[in-house]
Amino acid sequence: MESTPSRLATKASWLVSQTAVHVRRLIGDEFAAAGSRGYHYRVLAALQEFGPASQAELGRRCRMDRSDVVQAVTELERQSFVERSADPADRRRNIVTITGAGRQQLRRLDRTLDTVQDELLAPLSTAERQTLVALLAKVVKHHGDTPTS
């Protein structure tokens, strides 16, 4: 097997990107089989944990663009996993609510996601997994607090 350039193999940016590729592969297949994708899971998770929310709030919580929330919610609505209703208190807003079927789908996605974590972190010990998660959390938090815009 041809080896990859050391310039790449030793850089954190490359390793992160390639790991993310694997994440997408693992999740993509499983989610597609369930008729969902990453964006759908994010929205369902946010609704489950924080209750009904406007699309703008969902976007901020899930790190999604407003326009992508529109599409995700539309697709989830078509699958009867969420409901969209006008906010009487603020007529600009929609209130998005998760349904029973949505909760069920979320549980299903949660299960597959748990096995994905195991596959992804297979070569690491329990301690190493915790270390990796902690370090990545630190990086993500830092960039969340120090936004680009």
Next chain:
Amino acid sequence: MESTPSRLATKASWLVSQTAVHVRRLIGDEFAAAGSRGYHYRVLAALQEFGPASQAELGRRCRMDRSDVVQAVTELERQSFVERSADPADRRRNIVTITGAGRQQLRRLDRTLDTVQDELLAPLSTAERQTLVALLAKVVKHHGDTPTS
């Protein structure tokens, strides 16, 4: 600031993906300013480290699809960063060679990439950075040895 669902924030897959998003943001801007993108860097790096190569070999080294190599090499050729020539020993192959200008571009991208590593890993100590790189390398290596196909 609205917080993200704990389902997401605690999962390695989410943290990896979000970190990769930051990597793309950091690299994307800088590379675009230099008229390049990730694929271009990969090809230039492989050519620099291993010398002239066929497109198929570049694809295997850089984890790129054959068709994506075609486009990247075409664009690099248009910028005079590489040259494409037929392989006399195997008329199916092209031999791709990096040019002087290509080496210069690679050095430029290398520099910006170094500063990107610093920005990305800013919240981590030197020891933590090494740990993170080692853990990710283990994950990437594992999935490289255990290919999907």
Next chain:
DNA sequence: CCATTTCGTTGGTGACACCAACGATATGAC
């Protein structure tokens, strides 16, 4: 010699992230 494989190429697809602009609505300053 023929089946199989490899190579470059074309022309798609999908996921994710993002941007600009719009009308409708809410809010804050004055």
Next chain:
DNA sequence: GTCATATCGTTGGTGTCACCAACGAAATGG
């Protein structure tokens, strides 16, 4: 109150990366 400003949902784009199918040309192995 009025008016500038900001927010919300929506539409309709764009770019990057990853990937797939199919093709002709060429090499290879049995």
